[in-house]
Structures are given as C-alpha cells and as structure tokens.
Amino acid sequence: MADYRINDLAQVSGVSVRDIRVYQDRGLLPPPTIKGRTGWYHDEHLLRLNLVSRMLERGYTFATISELLNAAHHGMTVEHVLRGSTRRGRFQSFRRAATITIAELRKSLGASDRTIALTEKIGLLVKDGAGFAVKNPELLEGAEVLVKGGVDVDVLLDRWVRVQSDLEDVAHSFVSIITERFVNESLLGMDDSQVDKISELIRQVRPLAHEIVDSTFAQALDREISNALGEVIKILETDTPDGAGPNGPEQD
Known part of the structure; x- marks a missing residue:
C-alpha cells in the first residue's frame, strides 16, 4: 500500500x-493518518479521489456524492437516500421490547431453521421463551435491508461466522504478544507487583488492538466501496451520453 503526503x-x-x-472538509474524502506532524494518505484515498472526480464530471453535486458515499458505507440503498425518511427502523422498538418471534424472523429475513441456528451461534439472537432476545437491533435491521435487496441471509451469516473466526485468530495474535513474552515458567519467581504489571500490559492490548483493527478495516472498506462504486460509474459511463447524469444533465 502506497503512502502519500498531500502534495x-x-x-x-x-x-x-x-x-x-475541500473534499475532505465536505466529508467526501477520509482524513489522513497522522504520524508525528504529517498527514499520510493511502491508496484508498487515491481511489476515492478518482471516484469523486468522475462523479463530479458526470454532474453530481457535492451533496449527492456525499449521500451516495455515506449510503454505500452504511449498506443503504438508493431508495433510502431518495426517500430521506427519518422514521424509526422497524427493529428500533426492540431496544425496549428486546424480543422477536420466529414468525417475525421468517417474515423479515426469510429465516430457515439453519438461519436461526446461525444467528444464535454468532450471538445476534438469544433464545428467550418462545421467542428470541435481540442483542443488536441495528444489525438485525441492516440484515433485513440486505435481504430485501436480494442478498441470501445464509450467505451473509456464513460470512459473519467466518469473520468471527478470523477475528478470534487476530485477538489471539495480539494477546500472545504479551503471553509469549511473559507468561511462562518465570512467573513462578515473580512477586505480586510483577504479576500485576503483566496483567496490566495484557489489558492495554485491548485498546491498541481495537484501534489497529478498526482503522485498518475502515481503510480496506473504503477501498472496496470506492472500487465497487467505481465499477457502477464505469457501467453508467458506457450507457449514457457524455456529460449526462443518470437522468440527464443536472440543473442548477
């Protein structure tokens, strides 16, 4: 991955x-990574710049580009952007009710028995009497949006299971930085203060690992979203006249 100063x-x-x-101030370009006093940009910034430039050339406004990029980042559809609705999601009430029935799962997600078993395995739902406790309403609502858009819910959940397994390996690799260095037979000769120090080091791994994983994934996700949207724009460029947007030239 290439690194660039702003020049x-x-x-x-x-x-x-x-x-x-300007693009950065308007939220069209992610901020750089700050190291010392220098801001460093990466390949995903270059991809995003190329995408924004192409969209501007096609007549899209800053506001429209920002809406489309934010929608793609959060898994929303164009319909959501155009509707501009601020109504509460259908699963938001589960913050209070915190339960959902099997019938509702089958209706909203087309859930099979395997689907329900997967949601329990990954901890999204927990059996609660005749229904299920919803651990994360936003994730459940996001899954419904994708299912309505034509995504197979079992494919989505299989990816979730795979990511969960991968992240367990990532978590182990970070914690092992400390355990492989300090947690061995030499612990037997340590006093309580030394053991407490090692325990504190292990606890400090959490925020560091979280920041590394979060920032790295955000960069990778931005890169993939820019690539995907770039492919969409490329298709549009071959299907519409030069300089025209999807509905013709944009009016002032």
Whole structure:
C-alpha cells in the first residue's frame, strides 16, 4: 500500500491540494493518518479521489456524492437516500421490547431453521421463551435491508461466522504478544507487583488492538466501496451520453 503526503497525492491524482482539502472538509474524502506532524494518505484515498472526480464530471453535486458515499458505507440503498425518511427502523422498538418471534424472523429475513441456528451461534439472537432476545437491533435491521435487496441471509451469516473466526485468530495474535513474552515458567519467581504489571500490559492490548483493527478495516472498506462504486460509474459511463447524469444533465 502506497503512502502519500498531500502534495504527492495531488500529483498522482491530478486533483489540486486545495480541492483535496475541500473534499475532505465536505466529508467526501477520509482524513489522513497522522504520524508525528504529517498527514499520510493511502491508496484508498487515491481511489476515492478518482471516484469523486468522475462523479463530479458526470454532474453530481457535492451533496449527492456525499449521500451516495455515506449510503454505500452504511449498506443503504438508493431508495433510502431518495426517500430521506427519518422514521424509526422497524427493529428500533426492540431496544425496549428486546424480543422477536420466529414468525417475525421468517417474515423479515426469510429465516430457515439453519438461519436461526446461525444467528444464535454468532450471538445476534438469544433464545428467550418462545421467542428470541435481540442483542443488536441495528444489525438485525441492516440484515433485513440486505435481504430485501436480494442478498441470501445464509450467505451473509456464513460470512459473519467466518469473520468471527478470523477475528478470534487476530485477538489471539495480539494477546500472545504479551503471553509469549511473559507468561511462562518465570512467573513462578515473580512477586505480586510483577504479576500485576503483566496483567496490566495484557489489558492495554485491548485498546491498541481495537484501534489497529478498526482503522485498518475502515481503510480496506473504503477501498472496496470506492472500487465497487467505481465499477457502477464505469457501467453508467458506457450507457449514457457524455456529460449526462443518470437522468440527464443536472440543473442548477
């Protein structure tokens, strides 16, 4: 992955430093990674710049581009953007009720017995009498949006299980930084203060690992979203006249 200072990014992208700052201020470009006093940009920033430039050339406004990028980042559809609805999601009430029935699962997600078993395995739902306790309403609502868009819920949950397994390996790799260094037979000769120090080091792994995983995944996700949206724009460019948006030239 290439690293760029803002002047380097401007040179390789063909976008001026001023415009890069404008895109960043408007939320169209993720902020750089700050190391010392220098902001470093990466390949996902270059991809996003190219995408934004192409969308601007097609007549999209800053506001429209921002809405589409935010929608893609949060798994929303164009319908959600156009509707602009602020109504509460159908699962938001479960913050209070905290339960959902099997019938509701089958209706909203097309859930099979295997689907329900997977949701229990990953901890999204927990058996509660005749129904299930909803551990994360937002995730359940997001899954429903994808299912309505044509995504197979079992495929989605299988990916979730795979990511869960991968992240367990990641968690082990971070904690083992400490355990492999300190947790061995030498512990037998340590006093309580030394053991407490090692325990504190293990606890400190959590925020560090979380930040590394979160920032790395965010960069990777931005890169993949930009690539996917870029493919959509490429298809649109071959199907519509030059300079026209999907519904013709945009009016002032």
